Amino acid sequence: MAATTAGPSSGGARPAGHDTVRALLRTVDTKRRRRDRTMTVLMYVAFGVAVLPLVSLLWTVVSRGIGRFDVAFLTHSMRGVFGGMDAGGVYHAILGTVIVTLGAAIISVPIGVLAAIYLVEYGPGHRLARAVTFFVDVMTGIPSIVAGLFAYALFVLFFGPGVHFGLMGSVALSVLMVPVVVRSTEEMLKLVPNELREAAYALGVPKWLTIVKVVLRTAVAGITTGIMLAVSRVVGETAPLLLTVGVADSINGNPFEGRMMTLPVYVYRQFSSGLVPCNNPNVACIPTINYDRAWSAALTLILIVMLLNLVARLVSRIFAPKLRG
Amino acid sequence: MAQRIDVKDLNIYYGDFLAVEGVGMAIEPRTVTAFIGPSGCGKSTFLRTLNRMHEVIPGATVQGTVEMEGVDLYGADVDPVAVRRQIGMVFQRPNPFPTMSIAENVLAGVRLVNKKISKSDAQDLVERSLTGANLWNEVKDRLDKPGSGLSGGQQQRLCIARAIAVKPQVLLMDEPCSALDPISTLAIEDLISELKQDYTIVIVTHNMQQAARVSDRTAFFNIAGTGKPGKLIEIDETATMFSAPKEQATEDYISGRFG
Numbered sequence: 001m002a003a004t005t006a007g008p009s010s011g012g013a014r015p016a017g018h019d020t021v022r023a024l025l026r027t028v029d030t031k032r033r034r035r036d037r038t039m040t041v042l043m044y045v046a047f048g049v050a051v052l053p054l055v056s057l058l059w060t061v062v063s064r065g066i067g068r069f070d071v072a073f074l075t076h077s078m079r080g081v082f083g084g085m086d087a088g089g090v091y092h093a094i095l096g097t098v099i100v101t102l103g104a105a106i107i108s109v110p111i112g113v114l115a116a117i118y119l120v121e122y123g124p125g126h127r128l129a130r131a132v133t134f135f136v137d138v139m140t141g142i143p144s145i146v147a148g149l150f151a152y153a154l155f156v157l158f159f160g161p162g163v164h165f166g167l168m169g170s171v172a173l174s175v176l177m178v179p180v181v182v183r184s185t186e187e188m189l190k191l192v193p194n195e196l197r198e199a200a201y202a203l204g205v206p207k208w209l210t211i212v213k214v215v216l217r218t219a220v221a222g223i224t225t226g227i228m229l230a231v232s233r234v235v236g237e238t239a240p241l242l243l244t245v246g247v248a249d250s251i252n253g254n255p256f257e258g259r260m261m262t263l264p265v266y267v268y269r270q271f272s273s274g275l276v277p278c279n280n281p282n283v284a285c286i287p288t289i290n291y292d293r294a295w296s297a298a299l300t301l302i303l304i305v306m307l308l309n310l311v312a313r314l315v316s317r318i319f320a321p322k323l324r325g
Numbered sequence: 326m327a328q329r330i331d332v333k334d335l336n337i338y339y340g341d342f343l344a345v346e347g348v349g350m351a352i353e354p355r356t357v358t359a360f361i362g363p364s365g366c367g368k369s370t371f372l373r374t375l376n377r378m379h380e381v382i383p384g385a386t387v388q389g390t391v392e393m394e395g396v397d398l399y400g401a402d403v404d405p406v407a408v409r410r411q412i413g414m415v416f417q418r419p420n421p422f423p424t425m426s427i428a429e430n431v432l433a434g435v436r437l438v439n440k441k442i443s444k445s446d447a448q449d450l451v452e453r454s455l456t457g458a459n460l461w462n463e464v465k466d467r468l469d470k471p472g473s474g475l476s477g478g479q480q481q482r483l484c485i486a487r488a489i490a491v492k493p494q495v496l497l498m499d500e501p502c503s504a505l506d507p508i509s510t511l512a513i514e515d516l517i518s519e520l521k522q523d524y525t526i527v528i529v530t531h532n533m534q535q536a537a538r539v540s541d542r543t544a545f546f547n548i549a550g551t552g553k554p555g556k557l558i559e560i561d562e563t564a565t566m567f568s569a570p571k572e573q574a575t576e577d578y579i580s581g582r583f584g
Contacts, residue, residue: 124383125383125384193420195416195418195420196420196422196423197381198378198381198414198416198420199416199420199421199422199484199487200422200433200437201378201381201409202376202378202409202413202414202416202488203409203410203413203433203434203437203487203488203491204406204407204409204410204411204434204438204491205406205433205434205437205438206406206438209437209438209439210437213437214422214437217424218422218423218424319424321423321424321471321473
């Protein structure tokens with residue numbers, strides 16, 4: 001050790017003999033090596049622990065849901081289905097989920113993206129921007145049931161108590177979605193290098209066109225991914241939809257009137273119906289039909305979310321800035 | 326085509342901080358004017374005030390006048406967007422738009438402002454601008470490939486092509502070669518000598534040999550110390566500046582006896 005501390009002050013002499021250097025190079029730090037091993041093992045274990053529930057969940061849903069998952073299940077509603085009948089499907093719930101979620105996206109994407117543009121491009125230094133950031137943070141923590149209650153209370157003001165229709169669900173979900181969209185879009189806009197904005201300004205491009213055609217265009221892949229993730233996040237919400245959109249057995253494609261079924265609520269309803277008592281041996285009856293439908297609907301929901309993620313990846317691949325020729 | 330710029334008593338601020346004080350100079354048409362000086366002396370800041378890019382930074386303001394053809398660029402009736410159309414800029418680091426192809430990058434100044442341009446005019450403009458930037462022969466076979474796939478020097482020439490495609494009167498260059506290798510630097514310097522036939526060029530550089538090689542006139546900026554404002558020490562013919570400067574500070578800086 002003395003050799004290393006001596007350094008250049010030792011009058012230009014070689015700090016250590018050749019043999020010492022060779023010995024130092026061959027030193028094996030067993031302690032560090034052991035620690036490295038331990039940590040590596042620990043990380044693999046942590047990874048396994050994290051992945052195990054996910055794999056188990058997927059396996060459970062697929063194995064239990066695949067039984068009833070067929071074309072008939074996907075194309076029929078629950079209208080006129082009762083008891084242990086070997087019938088009924090999830091079509092009305094898929095339709096409801098798609099409409100309500102699409103509505104939520106239509107409401108929250110413009111609000112979220114525009115708010116993020118304000119925060120990044122116009123806001124810095126303004127008090128309003130700090131207030132918006134604060135409230136967006138607060139909104140991120142709103143429990144979904146509270147969002148549902150809020151939407152319900154809002155619509156009761158205009159339509160009276162006991163009102164239920166699809167748009168209410170969209171509003172409830174957009175309360176949950178807006179902060180997620182704002183946050184992710186904000187991060188993506190911040191990633192756009194300032195040089196590109198300046199390059200556009202220097203060409204005599206007005207600020208708004210710079211934002212639309214350069215900043216948004218450069219960030220569109222990331223923004224789309226963020227929006228898709230926000231959609232996947234709210235598509236499985238149950239509580240606010242139960243409060244606002246309600247429950248239905250028939251197909252309703254009109255988001256402005258009448259209750260609608262949605263997939264998460266469908267799963268909840270089927271599962272809570274429980275076992276069917278099959279007393280009449282002359283009638284075809286499956287005691288576990290409700291559970292089977294619940295699992296198949298859960299599988300449908302997972303597939304929809306996976307599809308959304310796939311679309312997001314595709315979109316981001318298409319729009320991502322190309323670096324190589 | 327190229328116009329004279331007159332700067333009078335210009336003070337440049339970042340918020341309350343006076344960054345550059347009392348600059349007055351005339352930038353002659355169809356010449357290359359080089360700004361030299363130590364880091365932080367305000368040459369780039371001053372350059373950015375010439376096309377109102379300075380005010381893009383929040384809190385940045387100026388006092389004084391910058392006149393082109395008798396019009397004060399900071400007058401109440403002058404649109405900064407219009408100023409930047411007349412006075413183009415090339416930055417220190419090449420910054421082609423990553424989402425656009427080479428041809429689209431050249432056309433950016435036209436397309437981004439929603440101006441209609443016919444296909445043949447567009448092709449014409451791309452070829453003319455790229456030829457003007459000495460890049461045409463290198464990229465003519467891959468105009469539809471991404472601009473960010475080019476080498477650093479090619480990207481910088483692409484940025485110059487993009488800047489001259491909007492047909493400005495003046496071209497400002499903020500250390501355009503500092504991120505480039507010597508060969509690319511030479512290509513850009515040759516280009517600058519050609520461009521001054523048509524444009525007024527102002528170039529900021531840390532490389533004094535470069536200033537001596539490419540410029541007709543040189544301005545020396547200096548700063549008294551950290552926190553003090555930068556000042557224009559003197560401006561003169563480049564040959565005079567490098568052989569017999571009037572100020573001692575200029576001579577010290579040029580001969581390397583600085584600090």
